[in-house]
Amino acid sequence: xxxxxxxxxxxxxxxxxxxxxxxxxxxxxxxxxxxxxxxxxxxxxxxxxxxxxxxxxxxxxxxxxxxxxxxxxxxxxxxxxxxxxxxxxxxxxxxxxxxxxxxxxxxxxxxxxxxxxxxxxxxxxxxxxxxxxxxxxxxxxxxxxxxxxxxxxxxxxxxxxxxxxxxxxxxxxxxxxxxxxxxxxxxxxxxxxxxxxxxxxxxxxxxxxxxxxxxxxxxxxxxxxxxxxxxxxxxxxxxxxxxxxxxxxxxxxxxxxxxxxxxxxxxxxxxxxxxxxxxxxxxxxxxxxxxxxxxxxxxxxxxxxxxxxxxxxxxxxxxxxxxxxxxxxxxxxxxxxxxxxxxxxxxxxxxxxxxxxxxxxxxxxxxxxxxxxxxxxxxxxxxxxxxxxxxxxxxxxxxxxxx
Amino acid sequence: xxxxxxxxxxxxxxxxxxxxxxxxxxxxxxxxxxxxxxxxxxxxxxxxxxxxxxxxxxxxxxxxxxxxxxxxxxxxxxxxxxxxxxxxxxxxxxxxxxxxxxxxxxxxxxxxxxxxxxxxxxxxxxxxxxxxxxxxxxxxxxxxxxxxxxxxxxxxxxxxxxxxxxxxxxxxxxxxxxxxxxxxxxxxxxxxxxxxxxxxxxxxxxxxxxxxxxxxxxxxxxxxxxxxxxxxxxxxxxxxxxxxxxxxxxxxxxxxxxxxxxxxxxxxxxxxxxxxxxxxxxxxxxxxxxxxxxxxxxxxxx
Numbered sequence: 271x272x273x274x275x276x277x278x279x280x281x282x283x284x285x286x287x288x289x290x291x292x293x294x295x296x297x298x299x300x301x302x303x304x305x306x307x308x309x310x311x312x313x314x315x316x317x318x319x320x321x322x323x324x325x326x327x328x329x330x331x332x333x334x335x336x337x338x339x340x341x342x343x344x345x346x347x348x349x350x351x352x353x354x355x356x357x358x359x360x361x362x363x364x365x366x367x368x369x370x371x372x373x374x375x376x377x378x379x380x381x382x383x384x385x386x387x388x389x390x391x392x393x394x395x396x397x398x399x400x401x402x403x404x405x406x407x408x409x410x411x412x413x414x415x416x417x418x419x420x421x422x423x424x425x426x427x428x429x430x431x432x433x434x435x436x437x438x439x440x441x442x443x444x445x446x447x448x449x450x451x452x453x454x455x456x457x458x459x460x461x462x463x464x465x466x467x468x469x470x471x472x473x474x475x476x477x478x479x480x481x482x483x484x485x486x487x488x489x490x491x492x493x494x495x496x497x498x499x500x501x502x503x504x505x506x507x508x509x510x511x512x513x514x515x516x517x518x519x520x521x522x523x524x525x526x527x528x529x530x531x532x533x534x535x536x537x538x539x540x541x542x543x544x545x546x547x548x549x550x551x552x553x554x555x556x557x558x559x560x561x562x563x564x565x566x567x568x569x570x571x572x573x574x575x576x577x578x579x580x581x582x583x584x585x586x587x588x589x590x591x592x593x594x595x596x597x598x599x600x601x602x603x604x605x606x607x608x609x610x611x612x613x614x615x616x617x618x619x620x621x622x623x624x625x626x627x628x629x630x631x632x633x634x635x636x637x638x639x640x641x642x643x644x645x646x647x648x649x650x651x652x653x654x655x656x657x658x659x660x661x662x663x664x665x666x667x668x669x670x671x672x673x
Numbered sequence: 674x675x676x677x678x679x680x681x682x683x684x685x686x687x688x689x690x691x692x693x694x695x696x697x698x699x700x701x702x703x704x705x706x707x708x709x710x711x712x713x714x715x716x717x718x719x720x721x722x723x724x725x726x727x728x729x730x731x732x733x734x735x736x737x738x739x740x741x742x743x744x745x746x747x748x749x750x751x752x753x754x755x756x757x758x759x760x761x762x763x764x765x766x767x768x769x770x771x772x773x774x775x776x777x778x779x780x781x782x783x784x785x786x787x788x789x790x791x792x793x794x795x796x797x798x799x800x801x802x803x804x805x806x807x808x809x810x811x812x813x814x815x816x817x818x819x820x821x822x823x824x825x826x827x828x829x830x831x832x833x834x835x836x837x838x839x840x841x842x843x844x845x846x847x848x849x850x851x852x853x854x855x856x857x858x859x860x861x862x863x864x865x866x867x868x869x870x871x872x873x874x875x876x877x878x879x880x881x882x883x884x885x886x887x888x889x890x891x892x893x894x895x896x897x898x899x900x901x902x903x904x905x906x907x908x909x910x911x912x913x914x915x916x917x918x919x920x921x922x923x924x925x926x927x928x929x930x931x932x933x934x935x936x937x938x939x940x941x942x943x944x945x946x947x948x949x950x951x952x953x954x955x956x957x958x959x960x961x962x963x964x965x966x967x968x969x970x971x972x973x974x975x
Contacts, residue, residue, distance in 0.1 A: 573706070573733065574733070575709060575710070575733055575734050575735050575738070576735075577735035577736055578685070578734070578735055578736055578739060581682075581685060581686075581736045582686075585686065594709065594735070603709065614706055614707040614709075615706050618706070618709045650691075650692070651688065651691050651692070651731060651732055651733075651739060652731060652732070652733040653702070653711055653712070653713040653731035653732070653733060654706060654711070654733055
């Protein structure tokens with residue numbers, strides 16, 4: 271009876287059947303190397319060119335040559351930041367935010383050890399940065415600004431177009447990790463001052479193992495991988511032709527679904543969030559709920575632990591994710607929740623529901639019905655929860671010998 | 674998703690003995706909401722026989738924390754307090770057919786709650802050094818704090834040594850970068866401390882008295898050894914509780930040689946134990962000393 275419900279689309283998405291169909295021939299009949307002179311290669315070369323144009327269209331890039339295929343979002347992020355540092359060796363400062371994906375944050379932490387200065391912009395309780403503070407950091411020794419377009423945990427959007435304008439005015443390169451944003455909100459890069467953008471195929475119904483770095487024409491660039499002349503020498507390595515073709519088709523489909531995403535999916539997300547919050551006391555939505563992706567809802571359930579909720583949801587066939595410490599293998603709850611100052615009583619109990627164009631009304635109804643009893647059951651187990659609500663002053667009601 | 678055993682899943686979905694116990698006469702609270710897991714263990718102990726007649730728990734935490742709590746209550750029910758205290762965190766993990774290395778702390782929490790509850794019943798104060806760092810070696814579940822302590826206590830300088838002392842890094846080797854960072858950090862601190870000592874040296878020299886290397890604490894040799902012995906006596910009951918013991922073999926200036934015996938000898942936590950003894954001695958003597966295993970006596974003094 272339990273048809274599985276997948277509400278973890280910010281982690282990864284199902285590859286669309288039409289995408290699979292488009293890529294399959296490139297494993298078998300069109301197996302050639304696009305660099306080859308013969309017909310086997312030429313067909314593949316043409317398919318890659320088409321895919322490049324499909325990506326260009328979704329991003330609103332001015333030129334198809336601005337699209338560089340990579341292996342994943344992380345590679346695109348690393349390429350962008352390391353390129354900016356290599357191309358401008360006199361500039362030693364990086365500006366980013368405290369809530370970036372580990373693909374950026376861990377790279378920046380390593381660069382800090384290598385002697386670079388990294389400014390991580392803090393966020394407020396709703397996950398927003400302070401643009402005045404940002405402006406004050408835009409000095410001539412900054413090599414690059416890297417800010418995510420949409421946050422993977424809360425869906426909160428950063429005003430990256432405005433931030434890119436400000437960086438451009440100060441003569442600073444701007445990169446955005448748009449892995450979560452591409453395909454969910456309209457993007458028109460030629461109208462912005464964004465120099466570099468990362469995207470990842472598997473977040474928009476293409477397979478894993480394919481990504482893109484958008485590189486504005488005229489941007490100074492140093493490749494991460496050197497070798498063959500592929501991607502105009504900007505990313506050596508034989509092209510992942512099936513992946514590239516798949517990503518092209520996925521971008522085309524995402525473009526068609528953009529309106530659906532911002533109407534139907536958004537309505538379902540809002541219904542889910544309102545439905546749960548109306549039925550579960552001591553719960554709230556995190557992030558900037560007025561300015562976020564249409565598919566993401568992140569709800570903090572106080573006095574319960576996220577992994578326990580996920581296990582119980584999973585038993586009912588419902589897939590979601592959590593910012594709790596226990597799901598990550600680290601001992602701290604998610605850095606995004608901590609950066610927003612979400613109290614510990616709630617940070618361990620955050621659950622992210624991320625929808626897609628495949629999500630249906632029936633699924634949302636089932637999840638709205640499933641969540642309240644699970645939270646109630648776990649709260650009954652919790653020493654912080656009394657008969658009908660949290661114990662008054664939970665930290666005092668529960669008196670460990672050490673903390 | 675973690676690879677939980679069937680037993681863990683079963684105890685999570687159908688926890689035994691969950692909920693408050695109204696007439697409990699022994700309560701142990703450990704953890705905190707900040708850490709992400711907290712456990713209250715409630716026991717009804719028969720005052721005549723000291724048998725645990727009823728055990729219930731309330732837990733805020735992940736699947737394995739709830740399962741470990743449930744397993745703990747099943748393990749200790751019907752036992753006397755002394756028998757129950759013999760339940761180790763490994764027993765809890767074994768009862769559940771094992772826990773993922775990242776989750777072993779859940780079973781440790783269970784064992785600590787038990788100790789806290791027994792101490793509560795007996796009217797004793799109970800405290801446990803509880804510091805847990807970021808997990809470095811996932812193969813053997815060794816965290817940064819432990820590695821740092823062992824590196825510091827034994828003056829380790831290579832990843833290979835760390836692996837020999839703690840097992841960390843001996844599996845998939847993917848944590849070697851993390852271990853190198855800890856080594857570099859401790860090494861840098863040591864360098865800074867030595868520099869400070871050197872700078873302070875002239876000030877000592879002006880006091881005109883040639884300072885004997887052992888007299889830093891202002892104690893005579895005899896007083897100093899007495900104090901070392903007193904400190905070790907204070908630690909001894911903790912080791913004996915785990916069926917271990919120790920013996921003071923030799924004091925050579927800053928080097929104190931100790932032999933761990935009984936269950937402590939050959940225990941995988943031997944080096945952490947030594948580090949703990951060293952920390953207590955440094956505190957008691959007010960000087961930096963190094964605690965070394967007795968078998969190094971010949972090598973070091975040679």
